[in-house]
Amino acid sequence: MKKYTNLFFKFFVFLAIVGLVSCKKYLDKAPDADISPTDAFINFNNFQGFTEELYSCVPEFTSKTWAANWILGDEIVHKTGVTWLNEQFDNGDSWSWTTAEWISWLDAGSYNSDQGSGFGKGLWPNAWYGIHKANLGLANLDKLNGTQEEKDLIKGQLLFSRGWFHFELMTYWGGLPYVNEVLSASSKLELPRLNYQETAELAAKDFKEAAELLPVNWDKTDAGKITLGKNQLRVTKITALGYLGKNYLYAGSPLMNKASTGAASFNADYCKKAAEAFAELLKMVDNQETWVKLVDFSKYSTLFYSNGGSFIPGFPEAIFQNPVYSAWFAGCPWGPSSVFVEGNIGGGYSSPNARFVENYGMANGLPIDDPESGFNPADPWTNRDPRFYNDIVIDGDQIIKGSAPADKEKYRYANLSNTGHSRNSSSTSRTGYLLRKLTPMTANSVDNFPNNYMHLSYMRLADVYLMYAEAVLQGYGSGKSNGPNYITAEEAFNKIRRRSNAGDVAQKYVSDNSKFMSEIIRERAMELGFEEEIRYNDLRRWLLAGELKYREKTSIDFDRGPNGKPINIKETILLTRKFEDKNYWLPLKINDVTLYPSFGQNPGY
Numbered sequence: 001m002k003k004y005t006n007l008f009f010k011f012f013v014f015l016a017i018v019g020l021v022s023c024k025k026y027l028d029k030a031p032d033a034d035i036s037p038t039d040a041f042i043n044f045n046n047f048q049g050f051t052e053e054l055y056s057c058v059p060e061f062t063s064k065t066w067a068a069n070w071i072l073g074d075e076i077v078h079k080t081g082v083t084w085l086n087e088q089f090d091n092g093d094s095w096s097w098t099t100a101e102w103i104s105w106l107d108a109g110s111y112n113s114d115q116g117s118g119f120g121k122g123l124w125p126n127a128w129y130g131i132h133k134a135n136l137g138l139a140n141l142d143k144l145n146g147t148q149e150e151k152d153l154i155k156g157q158l159l160f161s162r163g164w165f166h167f168e169l170m171t172y173w174g175g176l177p178y179v180n181e182v183l184s185a186s187s188k189l190e191l192p193r194l195n196y197q198e199t200a201e202l203a204a205k206d207f208k209e210a211a212e213l214l215p216v217n218w219d220k221t222d223a224g225k226i227t228l229g230k231n232q233l234r235v236t237k238i239t240a241l242g243y244l245g246k247n248y249l250y251a252g253s254p255l256m257n258k259a260s261t262g263a264a265s266f267n268a269d270y271c272k273k274a275a276e277a278f279a280e281l282l283k284m285v286d287n288q289e290t291w292v293k294l295v296d297f298s299k300y301s302t303l304f305y306s307n308g309g310s311f312i313p314g315f316p317e318a319i320f321q322n323p324v325y326s327a328w329f330a331g332c333p334w335g336p337s338s339v340f341v342e343g344n345i346g347g348g349y350s351s352p353n354a355r356f357v358e359n360y361g362m363a364n365g366l367p368i369d370d371p372e373s374g375f376n377p378a379d380p381w382t383n384r385d386p387r388f389y390n391d392i393v394i395d396g397d398q399i400i401k402g403s404a405p406a407d408k409e410k411y412r413y414a415n416l417s418n419t420g421h422s423r424n425s426s427s428t429s430r431t432g433y434l435l436r437k438l439t440p441m442t443a444n445s446v447d448n449f450p451n452n453y454m455h456l457s458y459m460r461l462a463d464v465y466l467m468y469a470e471a472v473l474q475g476y477g478s479g480k481s482n483g484p485n486y487i488t489a490e491e492a493f494n495k496i497r498r499r500s501n502a503g504d505v506a507q508k509y510v511s512d513n514s515k516f517m518s519e520i521i522r523e524r525a526m527e528l529g530f531e532e533e534i535r536y537n538d539l540r541r542w543l544l545a546g547e548l549k550y551r552e553k554t555s556i557d558f559d560r561g562p563n564g565k566p567i568n569i570k571e572t573i574l575l576t577r578k579f580e581d582k583n584y585w586l587p588l589k590i591n592d593v594t595l596y597p598s599f600g601q602n603p604g605y
């Protein structure tokens with residue numbers, strides 16, 4: 001069995017990282033890190049070392065392949081000639097989350113808690129292992145000889161981990177048994193499979209208690225001062241409250257409410273509970289009790305990649321991240337950390353879906369289909385939301401920054417027209433767009449691929465503001481309500497718009513609950529698209545994933561006119577995702593379903 005000691009000082013080195021170096025490990029096992037399991041629980045140093053393996057059980061979803069294969073929603077279309085998980089889902093094959101485990105961050109052959117690598121970790125096996133480990137720690141908490149602060153820190157992390165792993169599992173597979181004790185190998189398996197809301201209630205209990213025990217800032221605790229300034233990735237009260245709110249919001253969403261009660265609508269009571277948890281978190285942000293805050297839009301890219309800088313992308317907006325590892329593709333001329341391989345040729349593994357790009361509204365804040373927006377279909381890339389230009393490569397954008405040899409000079413600017421050198425379904429753009437949100441434009445062979453490191457957060461503050469707005473709207477029935485004794489849904493929403501200098505949500509949308517919800521859906525696409533599985537899970541929980549507009553993936557086809565502007569513009573449907581009601585949940589592994597009769601497979605599989 002694996003044994004642990006002094007990880008608090010030696011093993012959790014990724015929290016102390018000062019440089020991100022391509023193709024090097026940040027973390028090596030300390031030579032004296034093996035002790036007996038009896039000693040693992042006797043003091044804080046050892047118990048913290050035992051606990052910190054839970055962090056390394058959190059999958060780094062971006063490192064499974066060199067393509068953006070963690071994106072399972074409607075954001076992207078991969079190039080032709082490849083088979084990724086996204087394509088499998090487009091074909092209606094939900095089983096591929098496990099049968100194609102080598103390209104699925106949701107699965108792996110077995111659990112992997114290697115603290116030195118993010119590659120090869122799968123959510124399904126790691127979550128069950130993490131739950132067992134958290135329960136083992138809780139069962140041995142009485143053996144800890146330490147201060148009350150130390151006991152609270154250990155217990156808070158263990159409870160959060162147990163709640164988080166259960167939450168992630170039920171997000172994809174629905175209600176499950178909630179394992180809150182150490183199961184003996186000889187015990188008969190008979191834990192009942194709960195419905196979604198029953199499972200969420202137990203997760204909420206763990207998140208609540210964790211929030212009561214964990215500090216807002218580890219640097220201000222006696223134990224945390226030992227690693228002062230290097231506690232960025234540790235879970236805090238902020239983290240626990242963020243997931244308490246998200247857990248409640250998901251439980252109150254139409255898909256989860258339908259699975260639990262039969263009502264395919266928002267559950268106002270759960271949405272109110274979500275709003276209250278988010279409000280408690282956001283008040284601490286307002287009072288500057290935490291280092292968590294929205295980054296300035298001029299530093300927006302630091303939320304996603306390093307571009308050679310010596311920092312962990314995400315700070316100070318990240319609320320929860322997986323550990324930092326030396327991903328095998330970091331800084332290399334291929335992989336999701338890079339888009340442009342040869343000039344701007346070769347990196348189009350993931351082209352933004354033109355239909356998804358339509359979510360990016362105008363600079364005045366209005367959606368492009370609003371008659372008052374000023375959108376001109378003949379000049380579609382003018383006066384758009386600032387995030388449009390930050391996230392999407394459009395025709396004519398400069399790709400190469402430095403001096404280019406003669407044979408590369410033609411690639412300096414993107415040519416995404418029908419016959420352009422940037423438009424090739426098997427190598428570059430398949431849709432008329434390229435993705436730049438997660439990649440510095442210097443990631444090309446001329447500008448020498450900077451030592452870039454991409455690291456995406458599981459949760460960041462902008463997400464919380466938008467979840468709060470949604471929870472208030474659906475819980476209290478108005479975008480103008482400040483039901484949890486905090487700011488209104490409209491005010492929370494506009495904090496995100498104003499950060500990017502986009503126009504506020506128009507009053508004609510705020511005054512109509514249905515229209516305001518449509519703006520929340522669109523805003524979440526603009527702000528959180530291409531990040532983890534936020535969009536995929538949003539469309540599912542809203543019961544929208546089966547609608548045709550979200551299943552069609554398209555390209556924008558055009559020629560260049562004499563003045564360089566696009567002409568002969570048309571949208572072409574490239575594919576339509578096959579989707580049935582059963583696809584709202586992923587199927588459970590056959591071997592696991594047959595462990596005992598009451599476990600049960602998801603409907604339709």
